[in-house]
Amino acid sequence: GAGVSQSPSNKVTEKGKDVELRCDPISGHTALYWYRQSLGQGLEFLIYFQGNSAPDKSGLPSDRFSAERTGGSVSTLTIQRTQQEDSAVYLCASSPILDFTGELFFGEGSRLTVL
Amino acid sequence: QKEVEQNSGPLSVPEGAIASLNCTYSDRGSQSFFWYRQYSGKSPELIMFIYSNGDKEDGRFTAQLNKASQYVSLLIRDSQPSDSATYLCAVKGDKIIFGKGTRLHILP
Numbered sequence: 001g002a003g004v005s006q007s008p009s010n011k012v013t014e015k016g017k018d019v020e021l022r023c024d025p026i027s028g029h030t031a032l033y034w035y036r037q038s039l040g041q042g043l044e045f046l047i048y049f050q051g052n053s054a055p056d057k058s059g060l061p062s063d064r065f066s067a068e069r070t071g072g073s074v075s076t077l078t079i080q081r082t083q084q085e086d087s088a089v090y091l092c093a094s095s096p097i098l099d100f101t102g103e104l105f106f107g108e109g110s111r112l113t114v115l
Numbered sequence: 116q117k118e119v120e121q122n123s124g125p126l127s128v129p130e131g132a133i134a135s136l137n138c139t140y141s142d143r144g145s146q147s148f149f150w151y152r153q154y155s156g157k158s159p160e161l162i163m164f165i166y167s168n169g170d171k172e173d174g175r176f177t178a179q180l181n182k183a184s185q186y187v188s189l190l191i192r193d194s195q196p197s198d199s200a201t202y203l204c205a206v207k208g209d210k211i212i213f214g215k216g217t218r219l220h221i222l223p
Contacts, residue, residue, distance in 0.1 A: 033211065042121075042203060042215030043159070056210055091158060095211075102147050102207045106158035 002026075004107035006092050012113045013082055021077045021110045025094030033095075033104065034067060034077050038088045046090075049075065082114045117142040119206050121214035129222050134191040136217050138204030141185070148180055149205040150189045153216065159203055163189060194221045 005024040013019050025032050030051045035043040045059035049069045060066070064082075069075040079086055089111050093104035118141045128134040136150075147166045151159035165171045165178040165187070177190040187206075191198055201216040 035213070043205075043213040045210065045212050048210045102149070102211060103161045103164065104151075104159075104205075104211060106160075108158055 004092055004094050004105055006090075006107035006110050008110055009108060010111045010113075012115065014115050015084060016081055018078065018080045019082055019112060021079075021090050021092075021112070023075045023077070023092030023094075023107060025073065025075070025092070026096075026105055027073075029094035029096050029105070030072065031095040032069060032075050033093045034075070035091045035093065036088045037091060037109075043091065046077070079112075082112075084114050087112055087114045117206075117208065117212060119204055119212055119214035121202075121204050121217050123215055124218040125220050126217055127220045127222055128194050130194055130196060132194055134194045134198065134219055134221070136189040136191075136202050136204075136219065138187045138189075138214055139185055140187070140204075140206045142206065142208045143182075143185065145206045145208045147207040148178070148187045149207070149211075150176075150178060150187075151203040151205060151213075153201045153203055155200075191219075196221045196223050 007022045032049040034046040037043050047067045048056040064080045067077045089109040091109045093106045095104050120139045150163040152162050153159040163176050163178040165180045168180050171178045175192045179188045199221045201218050203216045204214040205211050
């Protein structure tokens, strides 16, 4: 596709369940970010993948959160034992790392609601 | 802890006036600086980037960078109702981090 694709667009789950959120970046983009945006708030950095380097996981809020990126392309963010405070929009963005501007191209986000 | 600080607003500006948005950052090693616009319920979109001290103009938008003061600003001239949105400041060091955004409301 032409843009960053995220799925599901909406996910409602019960507290304690695990969820997986998927991001398919723009073809050829080597950098991939996950951010979390709670209602009315800014973008909270979660994790950053850059090519084949070890990911920067410094923003993951707890060990319930993990992410992987397979083959340098698709990424999955997994939240285990979800809590109500995990409810937010999870945004994925990709960037052609050699692009000096560092512009991020965002997906439409996955809205997670934990009941 | 590397931080990007913005006034959350809302900032109300009359139509046709200049809107001034400000941002400070903590990491002196930051290399590039961005302003993203986010409409309610939508994803952020890039409107300006700057990496050298001074001013950069693009149409009605001017970004200003002062690395010594660790300060970035965005000026919007001839503000239009369509400029009403949240403006996010982003800073690129070893990764790209965002401020919490400033809500701008243009009064018709």
